[in-house]
Amino acid sequence: MVIVVGVTGGIAAYKAVQLVRLFIADGHEVHVIPTEDALRFVGLPTWEAISRNRVTTSVHDDVPQVRHVALGQKADLIVVAPATANTLAGMAAGLASDLLGTTLLSSTAPVLVAPAMHTEMWRHPATQANMEVLVSRGVHVVGPDDGELTGGDSGPGRMSEPEAIHKAAAPLLGPGDLRGLTVAISAGGTREPIDPVRYIGNRSSGRQGVALAVAARERGARVLLAACNIEAEVLRPAERDGIAITPANTAAELSKVMNGYEADVIIMAAAVADYSVENVSEGKRTKADGHPSLSLVENDDIVAGLAARRRESQQVVAFAAETGDDFIERGRQKRRKKDVDLIAVNVVGWTQGFESADNQVAIIDRSDEVIGEAAGSKAEVAHAILDAVLAGR
Numbered sequence: 297m298v299i300v301v302g303v304t305g306g307i308a309a310y311k312a313v314q315l316v317r318l319f320i321a322d323g324h325e326v327h328v329i330p331t332e333d334a335l336r337f338v339g340l341p342t343w344e345a346i347s348r349n350r351v352t353t354s355v356h357d358d359v360p361q362v363r364h365v366a367l368g369q370k371a372d373l374i375v376v377a378p379a380t381a382n383t384l385a386g387m388a389a390g391l392a393s394d395l396l397g398t399t400l401l402s403s404t405a406p407v408l409v410a411p412a413m414h415t416e417m418w419r420h421p422a423t424q425a426n427m428e429v430l431v432s433r434g435v436h437v438v439g440p441d442d443g444e445l446t447g448g449d450s451g452p453g454r455m456s457e458p459e460a461i462h463k464a465a466a467p468l469l470g471p472g473d474l475r476g477l478t479v480a481i482s483a484g485g486t487r488e489p490i491d492p493v494r495y496i497g498n499r500s501s502g503r504q505g506v507a508l509a510v511a512a513r514e515r516g517a518r519v520l521l522a523a524c525n526i527e528a529e530v531l532r533p534a535e536r537d538g539i540a541i542t543p544a545n546t547a548a549e550l551s552k553v554m555n556g557y558e559a560d561v562i563i564m565a566a567a568v569a570d571y572s573v574e575n576v577s578e579g580k581r582t583k584a585d586g587h588p589s590l591s592l593v594e595n596d597d598i599v600a601g602l603a604a605r606r607r608e609s610q611q612v613v614a615f616a617a618e619t620g621d622d623f624i625e626r627g628r629q630k631r632r633k634k635d636v637d638l639i640a641v642n643v644v645g646w647t648q649g650f651e652s653a654d655n656q657v658a659i660i661d662r663s664d665e666v667i668g669e670a671a672g673s674k675a676e677v678a679h680a681i682l683d684a685v686l687a688g689r
């Protein structure tokens with residue numbers, strides 16, 4: 297995993313050296329971003345030697361590599377240790393005044409802070425208000441500990457020990473139970489052209505497929521994501537190291553992308569059009585052409601094809617979007633028809649499933665049993681599906 301360690305200007309910076317060592321010993325790729333002030337405590341060569349990576353502090357270094365956002369996009373976790381009162385205030389305000397600030401702003405990875413400052417500064421309402429803001433945004437906090445501070449004072453404000461920070465970081469890096477596996481996922485909805493400006497589409501937003509890609513990555517998998525017409529804002533969480541995104545527009549394009557992937561697990565979460573238009577017009581159709589009539593041809597069933605050609609130990613997962621009461625039975629039939637290993641059946645309707653943030657699925661395996669159920673956020677549903685995948689390996 298890729299860990300960015302932000303080091304800010306406090307005497308505890310020297311303890312961050314040990315933290316970086318612990319992450320390196322676990323086999324992670326570590327990038328240290330010290331602030332200018334932090335370099336007064338521990339110098340640049342130390343960080344470069346210990347992290348085995350180039351270290352810079354300014355947004356003006358490595359400009360062609362767009363380093364000020366590249367590290368944030370690449371990170372699986374950002375740890376700020378020590379985090380001074382000034383840095384925490386900057387984070388709460390969203391300041392982008394240095395490389396650490398821009399990295400934090402351009403990242404969707406979990407963030408862990410280890411505050412370190414004098415007791416008075418820690419207890420000050422301004423610092424406490426900043427902490428509240430950060431925690432409400434999902435930032436994780438370890439410490440500060442109660443103990444001796446610089447200058448002989450004592451009280452809360454001492455940075456947690458590197459071992460404690462390392463332990464607090466572990467759950468944020470995910471279980472790593474999919475490490476070594478490549479997971480190919482399709483997401484979104486295909487569009488079948490009618491003429492140069494019109495298409496037949498569907499209401500799939502791509503949220504469930506993107507949540508699957510992010511969840512699989514968090515668990516250590518290498519992810520290949522075929523993205524069908526997904527809005528930029530929905531796709532953004534998947535734009536990170538370890539997830540390779542390939543756009544696909546039509547069912548035919550998606551079929552080509554999915555069949556070109558080399559993967560251990562294939563999850564077809566995309567809503568694929570069952571038909572495409574045979575008589576696509578070269579020019580835009582107008583009313584003057586008369587009453588339109590579309591001739592449709594059936595598309596290949598991509599997931600059934602992938603399942604039929606799968607190699608041993610490769611798992612194929614399909615989705616079944618169903619309406620009505622007997623959805624489990626229809627899911628079973630669909631799994632058999634497509635001969636997939638798992639099917640995630642979800643109930644869709646005018647207000648359920650497609651564009652909403654939440655989802656509800658039942659997961660059925662080859663025994664026809666419902667081996668997993670999940671209702672909640674699309675991330676929770678994604679993890680339940682990945683649990684079922686792992687159980688089947």
Ligand code: CTP
Pocket residue numbers: 547564565566567568569570595596597598599600613614615616617618630
């Ligand atoms: N799917 C596919 N290729 C298609 C159509 C669907 O790979 N041409 C996949 C979807 O990605 C999904 C699963 O098949 O994983 C179920 O799609 P669904 O539309 O519910 O099933 P259909 O086979 O099209 O059945 P129905 O007759 O209910 O539309």
